[in-house]
Amino acid sequence: MSASGTAAKPKRISALISDVDGTLVTHDKVLTDRTRQAVQALQARGLGFAIVSARPPEGMRMFVEPLKLASPIAGFNGGAYVKPDLTLIEDRTLDPEVARRTLGLLETQGVDAWLFSEGRWFVRNPNGPKIAREEHTVQFAPTVVPEFGTALDKAHKLVGVSEDYDLLARCEAEAQAMLGAAASAARSQPYYLDVTHPEANKGTAVRRLARLMGVPLEEVAVIGDGRNDIAMFAQCPFSIAMGNASDEVKAKARYVTASNEEDGLAQAIERYLLSAGAESAA
Incomplete structure (x- = not known):
């Protein structure tokens, strides 16, 4: 549902950038079949998909094959950008x-x-x-x-x-x-x-990932559950909070989906990005 309780037709969306823990995976760190299938359906429709997390890049390698990731991965909230094979693109370290x-x-x-x-x-x-x-x-x-x-x-x-x-x-x-x-x-x-690093935050990360993917920022949807995801909500008008997010986080998003224990990311993809009424890059 939207933050106001009703679903509005989205504008053109060319990519989805997702948080990992609390969003892409369950509490027990499981990538469910429904989520995997939804992401693959999104990509088959011609939309890009990327992940950004506080995790180190090495801690996201297990998603590359099941999700068929082709876009850069942002680790450390944007402190390191790597290709799907974990080859470093660029990084930022603390003074x-x-x-x-x-x-x-x-x-x-x-x-x-x-x-x-x-x-x-x-x-x-x-x-x-x-x-x-x-x-x-x-x-x-x-x-x-x-x-x-x-x-x-x-x-x-x-x-x-x-x-x-x-x-x-x-x-x-x-x-x-x-x-x-x-x-x-x-x-x-x-x-x-x-x-x-001061530029290693999810607001900066979503802007950098959009450039690396060749997608205008206004055509990027973002989804997350944590306080550190609020920064990327502020960058993208099409923002989705998970049902397991706090009220503070939900209030900053345009839409709210189900929790990560209920395949909330998959539900958001199906409802907002794959539905007949949604305009995508396809």
Whole structure:
């Protein structure tokens, strides 16, 4: 349904850019048959399809074959753009001093820190929160180190991880105030605070993906469920929030679909992009 409760006929849409966790996959990180078939039907109609996520590019390789991805993939919220074979197109890393200031803030607040640098995931506490879940999600294991050291010099992403959601919300606000325009700091999940290059945010990412795909931004539809997806909603008039999104996120989207446990992405594709009334690139 639309945010107002009624479905309006969409304008011409030439591509769909989708978030991954909470959108493309279920809570258990399953890509369902209905979603896979909907994406393939979208592509058969002549529309482009791309994914953008806070995940590292290596953590999205499992979608390339089942979705027949042909468009670039944006990892780290736009901190790295790769081809479907994971060949790097371009990337953006944090300023080393900004990375160290961020780490200092997380340490001061007692928040576990992860570092993604040069294709590797570094942790200092192998028993820290959410490590097992993240390993299941990205399908590779972290490298345990006593200190991050020089890996901070080429940081694609620092992540603050905590089961205390209120604490992490305060850390988000403090990181934004402390870092200002020097970095992008936003929670991708209530338990993950992602700090990346200032141009590594989903608003910038959707613009860059549109250019890489050769599609006018006004002909791009976007779909997501998280607070960090609001930035791409702001770039595209055709925005869709998942049913599992918070009310804050839903309020920023033009349409709201079903949850990721109900094939909400597939339902959105079927209703808004493949229906007889929808004008596409075909």
